[in-house]
Amino acid sequence: xxxxxxxxHREAFGTFYGCKCYKVYKHRDKACFPCIVRDTFRDGExxxxxxxxxxxxxxxxxxxxxxxxxxxxxGAVEAVIEMSTDITQLRELQGKLSSVGMIxxxxxxxxxxxxxxxxxxxxxxxxxxxxxxxxxxNTGWEMVLRNVDKIRSSVLDILYYARDREPEWAETAxxxxxxxxxxxxxxxxxxxxxxxxxxxxxxxxxFESDAGAVRSMLINLVDxxxxxxxxxxxxxxxxxxxxxxxxxxxxxxxxxxxxIGMDQEARERAFTxxxxxxxxxxxxxxxxxxxxxxxxxxxxxxxxxxxxKGSRFTVTLPRRKVEASSTSLPAxxxxxxxxxxxxxxxxxxxx
Numbered sequence: 001x002x003x004x005x006x007x008x009h010r011e012a013f014g015t016f017y018g019c020k021c022y023k024v025y026k027h028r029d030k031a032c033f034p035c036i037v038r039d040t041f042r043d044g045e046x047x048x049x050x051x052x053x054x055x056x057x058x059x060x061x062x063x064x065x066x067x068x069x070x071x072x073x074x075g076a077v078e079a080v081i082e083m084s085t086d087i088t089q090l091r092e093l094q095g096k097l098s099s100v101g102m103i104x105x106x107x108x109x110x111x112x113x114x115x116x117x118x119x120x121x122x123x124x125x126x127x128x129x130x131x132x133x134x135x136x137x138n139t140g141w142e143m144v145l146r147n148v149d150k151i152r153s154s155v156l157d158i159l160y161y162a163r164d165r166e167p168e169w170a171e172t173a174x175x176x177x178x179x180x181x182x183x184x185x186x187x188x189x190x191x192x193x194x195x196x197x198x199x200x201x202x203x204x205x206x207f208e209s210d211a212g213a214v215r216s217m218l219i220n221l222v223d224x225x226x227x228x229x230x231x232x233x234x235x236x237x238x239x240x241x242x243x244x245x246x247x248x249x250x251x252x253x254x255x256x257x258x259x260i261g262m263d264q265e266a267r268e269r270a271f272t273x274x275x276x277x278x279x280x281x282x283x284x285x286x287x288x289x290x291x292x293x294x295x296x297x298x299x300x301x302x303x304x305x306x307x308x309k310g311s312r313f314t315v316t317l318p319r320r321k322v323e324a325s326s327t328s329l330p331a332x333x334x335x336x337x338x339x340x341x342x343x344x345x346x347x348x349x350x351x
Contacts, residue, residue, distance in 0.1 A: 002347045003079065009345035013085075014056035021082070021349055025053040027264045038082045040067040041351050053084070054268045055182070062091040070348065078350070085344040119149040130319050149184065152212075167210035167296055169321050174203045174251050177211060178244045181218040183224070195239045202246040207319040209297055217293040218242070220286040221255045221301075221313050228259025229312060250299075250318050258310040265306055290315075298322035 002024060005015040015026045021037065022028045031038075036047040046068045053061050070079040124140025130219070174227070183197045187194035222242065229238035229290040243254040249304045262270065271291040290313075298318050305311035 003350045003351050004348040006346050009084070009210050009347050011344050012061075013053075014057050019235060020036040021347070024347075025051070027054060027268065029263075033350060036065065036067050037080050037082055037349055040069055041077055044069045044071070044077050050087075051084075052269065052272065056266075058268060060088075060176055060272050060290035061086055062088045067345075078282075078351075079348050081346055081348050083344045083346040112150060114147045117150075118144055121147065146184075146187075154159050170210050171206045172209045172211045172214065173206050174244050174246060175200055177215055178203070178218070178242055178253065178262070181215055181244060184219065185222050188226060189240065191227060193237055194226060195237065197239075197241055199241060199243045200245075201243070203244040203251070205246050205251075205319070207251050207317060208321045209317060212330075213293045216292045217315070218253065218255070220290040221315070223284050224290075225255055225259065225311070228257050228261070230259075232258075232260045234308070249320075250316055253315040253317070254312060255315075256310065256312040261309050261311055262303075262305040263307045267303055270303055271301070281286060340347055 001018055002015055002019050002021055004017070009015050015024055015115055020029070020031070022032050026032065036049045039045070040047055046066065047065075049065050050061050051065055053063055055061055061171075064087050066085075068081050068083075070078040070081055072078045112309045121140045121143030124136050124143065126140075128136030128138075128140060178198055178200070182196065186196060222240065225240045229240060232238065238258055239257070240257045243256070245252040245254070271287050291301050293319065299316050302316070303311065303315040304314070
């Protein structure tokens with residue numbers, strides 16, 4: 001229970017006295033485990049821990065947390081002071097090459113599987129040519145093309161994180177690019193018993209974009225929707241829809257699913273690097289890369305989700321080329337996030 005807090009803490013997190021710290025920091029309904037505040041209450045020891053928390057304006061923050069006991073006259077721990085130093089910019093700047101190495105290691109097994117798939121396709125093509133079996137040749141060639149496209153998508157993901165890649169602008173037909181993505185992902189939907197469809201509303205026009213990047217973004221979002229459905233054991237069949245809408249100055253692409261959905265904490269961290277709710281089944285790259293691509297086009301992705309009811313990702317992209325959105329801190333960011341000398345926020349918590 002938060003009993004006191006300094007100005008930095010109140011501005012950053014909208015602190016209310018008497019609130020549970022996990023509600024203020026992470027918007028959770030249950031206590032964190034492990035809890036270093038609880039541990040300090042128990043043994044009076046000073047502890048340090050790094051956390052990812054969420055500010056009151058929805059901005060993820062990396063913080064270094066230190067807890068220390070406050071003792072009464074008898075020496076008993078009657079409260080704990082928790083000090084949080086915002087190290088978000090440090091984490092964003094730290095170890096680009098190291099992070100790329102982590103990306104490569106996390107997707108290496110996927111690339112290995114794709115290469116094995118290509119080997120299978122090449123074998124079918126070769127044996128088909130030898131036996132003059134056109135059907136076998138066609139099947140093998142389709143396997144090769146499908147795996148080449150997946151490998152290209154994975155490599156582009158790495159490139160988008162490794163460096164700020166300028167889009168290669170060209171006129172892109174909305175119906176065409178959405179149709180290509182849906183055609184690419186149709187087989188996977190069928191394999192997982194997912195009803196998959198594309199819908200169009202005033203979507204006959206074009207918009208300026210890097211078509212390869214937008215395609216990669218949509219595949220990441222659709223793939224995420226499939227995973228959300230695959231992990232949902234409460235239904236026998238699921239539904240994923242891609243809806244393309246055209247407006248005068250922008251296009252809107254909505255990817256909806258009726259899968260597992262997300263709680264508030266997962267929604268707030270969905271676009272952060274290496275965050276995944278899929279355990280070992282996810283790399284934590286797809287949504288991060290998708291969001292970065294949207295921003296590089298001057299657009300955005302909005303997430304609506306509810307646990308057990310599914311999710312909807314709404315991508316908004318301008319029709320005409322604009323400057324990529326700034327990565328600087330918003331004007332509403334708390335002073336502690338803007339001023340390196342502002343010092344840590346702190347709160348005092350009672351047991």
